[in-house]
Amino acid sequence: MNRRRSTPWIHRWSRILIAAIASVGALTTGYLTVVKLTLSSAACPTNSCDLVLSSPYATVFGLPLALFGFLAYASMAIFALAPLAVNPSQSKDTRTKLENWTWLLLLAGAIAMSVFSGYLMYLLFFKIKSLCLYCLASAIFSTSLLVLTMIGRTWEDIGQIFFTAIVVGMVTLIGTLGVYANVNNPSANTGSNTASLEPTGQPTLGVGWPITTTSGEAEIQLARHLTKIGAKEYIAWWCPHCHEQKQLFGKEAYQEIKHIECDPQGKDARPDLCKAAGIQGFPTWEINGKLYPNVQALEKLAQISGYQGPRNFKNFPGAFK
Structure with missing residues (x-):
């Protein structure tokens, strides 16, 4: 009992706190992964969240960056809780070894995630500017x-923390710079069309990105045909997925589309019509009295x-890979 009382409270609760924070992080990145994969708009008080999610930095190896964040947070939660599942009275040695190994994994993971997050903050404020x-x-x-992780236990060798930080930090930074080396570098994508479905740069206020x-x-x-039958597309000028839909039609064809701007700051905005139609995300198509949310393939x-x-459409997602 005396030993338990002398143990700092942070040491007793550190794994629980780590698991709790990691779980919240997993929920957040999991939600962003779903938003990215379903081409939905993020529930965010500002428009900038969608701008960031649509940037080229939000995709790594063809997958949403948020997915890798989800895996990282989920791993941290598992590392934090794993030793707690072992009964110390039945297998004390096993739990001790598991605690030592998982602390090292937690330290390495936390360092890697912090370095990567620091680089993402640099991109956020100086590259994406959102x-x-x-x-x-x-x-x-x-x-x-x-x-x-650093204060949650007594580290017998403080040098171990610095050594791990230097090695993991350098590996993470070099790997991150390598992954993003060719972002926004057209010459790196040999054989690709110069056009892309995803927007680049900052949108013009009230208008959005130009159709390329x-x-x-x-x-x-x-x-x-869509205009003739009374089809409508509800959009928001800042919505990157609306821009993707425009890119599918192309500059000449999209001039024929009847689109309704839902953001009050947009050009020729009609938010009243959007509210009356019950629009909850962008883009949303209204065709023959039915609503079809998200980007729609021209064939559909x-x-x-x-x-x-x-139906020999020249613009489709696969044409830009």
Whole structure:
């Protein structure tokens, strides 16, 4: 009992606190992963969250960056809770070894996540130049995990912390710079079209990003058909997924589309119509009285609208890979 009382409270609760913070981080990054994969808009008090999620920095190896964050946070939670699942009275040696190994894994993981989060903050403020509350929260979570890992136990060899920090930090930083070395470098993507579905740079206030793709005859005919049957597209000028939909049609065809701007700051905005239609995300199509949220492939728009014209669409996601 005396030994337990002399143990600092932070040492007794550090693993629980680490697991709790890591779990919140996993929920946050898991949500962002779903948003990215489903082409939805993030629930965020500012428009910047969607701008950050649509940036080229938000995708790594063809997968959402948030997915890797989710795996990292989930691993930290597992490392923190693993020794607690072992009964010390039945297998004291096993639990001691597991505690030592998991503390090293927690330290290495927290250092790597903090270094990576620091680089993401640099990108956020100096490259993307947008404020994402989820990104800031993740950076705070990573820093908190590092602090709790360092003070959450008695480290017999302080030099071990510095050595691990230097090695893991350098490896993480070099790896991060390597992963993002070719972002926004067109010459690195040999054989790719110069156009891209995803927006680059900052949008023009109230208008959005310029359409950089051109239209084929099939895109133009589909756009005219949609307008003829009274189809409407509800958009927001700052929405990156709305820009992706524009890129699919191309500059010439999209001029034929009847789109309704829902953000009051947008050009020719009609937020009253958006509210009356019950629009909750962008883009959302209204075709024959039914709502179809998210980016729609041109083939699907042709199918649900009863389009009978040519379907040799030149713009589709696979055309830009």
